[in-house]
Amino acid sequence: MNEVRTMRAVRLLGHGGLEKLEFCDDVPVPVPGPGEALIQVLACGMNNTDVNTRMGWYSDEVDSGVDEYERRPDKPSRSIDGSWGGVGLEFPRIQGADICGVVEEVAGDSRSTLIGKRVLIDPWLLDAECPADLSRARYLGSETDGGYAEFAVVPIDNVHPISSRHSDAELATFACSWGTAENMLVKARLREDETVVISGASGGVGSSAIQLARMRGARIIAVSSLDKADALHELGVDHVVSREKGDPAEAIRNLAQGGVDVVADTVGGPLFGKLVECLGRGGRYVSCGCIAGPMVSLDLRKLVYRDLEFFGATVVPSGTFARLVEHIEQERIRPLLAEVHPLHDLKRAQRRFMEKRHIGNFVVSIGES
Incomplete structure (x- = not known):
């Protein structure tokens, strides 16, 4: 035996x-x-x-x-x-x-x-x-x-x-962070010259989304603690907004007149409503998690009269991982x-x-x- x-x-x-x-x-x-x-x-x-x-x-x-x-x-x-x-x-x-x-x-x-x-x-x-x-x-x-x-x-x-x-x-x-981030940006149809807000920007998914958004030629606003701002700018972020000081929604609106095109939210919780407020007409909100809290409220008038779109992003579709491996081998991402x-x-x-x-x-x- x-x-x-x-x-x-x-x-x-x-x-x-x-x-x-x-x-x-x-x-x-x-x-x-x-x-x-x-x-x-x-x-x-x-x-x-x-x-x-x-x-x-x-x-x-x-x-x-x-x-x-x-x-x-x-x-x-x-x-x-x-x-x-x-x-x-x-x-x-x-x-x-x-x-x-x-x-x-x-x-x-x-x-x-x-x-x-x-x-x-x-x-x-x-x-x-x-x-x-x-x-x-x-x-x-x-x-x-x-x-x-x-x-x-x-x-x-x-x-x-x-x-x-x-x-x-x-x-x-x-595997997890980059696959999730790619799935989020694909679902939200982020395009060149659009503006995306990324919450939880210093985490695994958030920091991955920064590099992938930069590859697409998007403008990036990161929501994070300000002590991580220098590192986030090195990744390619255009602006860092404090999640702790002041009103992040007001700061984002000042940076993106008319609203942002995409919100890639990795944390949920109290920040959810503020991020929705930042979306312009036809904006897209995509979430991969809610570690800051799963229970949120939404003014449906924002969804309806701004023609917003909302996406959940959990299961990563077939073919995504093969693209990720190609990005790694070609050193497009680090x-x-x-x-x-x-x-x-x-x-x-x-x-x-x-x-x-x-x-x-x-x-x-x-x-x-």
Whole structure:
């Protein structure tokens, strides 16, 4: 009988605080089935989905922002709708969606030429027969085990070879943040010479959206804390508006007479209404998250009489990730690596990540002990 291989991993034991994250060194290595590949994980990026899922914040029963909910002592350990997709999760679960790794094994002979190649993994597991059916979409590290482990099994169609001078940690910053940002700007149809407001501009998605908006030739107004203004200007932002001092809506209107064309909102909460006020006639608002608070109000007269459009941007469509890989290989975009932490220190890394003092992305290095 073959001996069962084991690996190091961090498992999420249930919804709750950081105590629900457990480092283990005896988790069985997963075995790929038909149409799947076994990936040796080299690095895995961290994103808000990890935090929100760990807390069970996605549940309809939660009406506060992430920071406020984190402080609640009575968070339930189980939920029927605690995942991004509004369903319950099976525990224990290995989280982590942003994988950079090497293909170790491919089930059968299919695409065996991938073995040994460095790859990025598209975290959106779309239905093979109907990828446009969003109701069937799954997410790596949520409905299936992800990359906070030495090995992960993924569909072979989600494996993308990458030729790049960037480090493993730098490449692990791209998947979630950049895929989400690209999806937002595509949905909002951002065009050359238009003006876009990007909230949460120093975060992973926001900082990615800045570079992608710059590629499109747009004018960019970032909403952020002013202590990050210099770094944001270096990324290509035209103006930085304080989210804390004064009225951001008034400041934005002074910069964009007649209103802005697009709002790319990554935070929601109290800022929502102010950002809607900034949209000009025919403006487009797109949101990928609401960590500052999910419950907002809207004066429907603004929507109707300004001919506004509103979009949600979660599931990243098929084909987006391949474009992202091309951008990376052609060095049209650059990684924004804030901090790297070893796997065993994931709790501390997530605590620092939640402080939101950084610009760019946190990454977990799997190879370091």
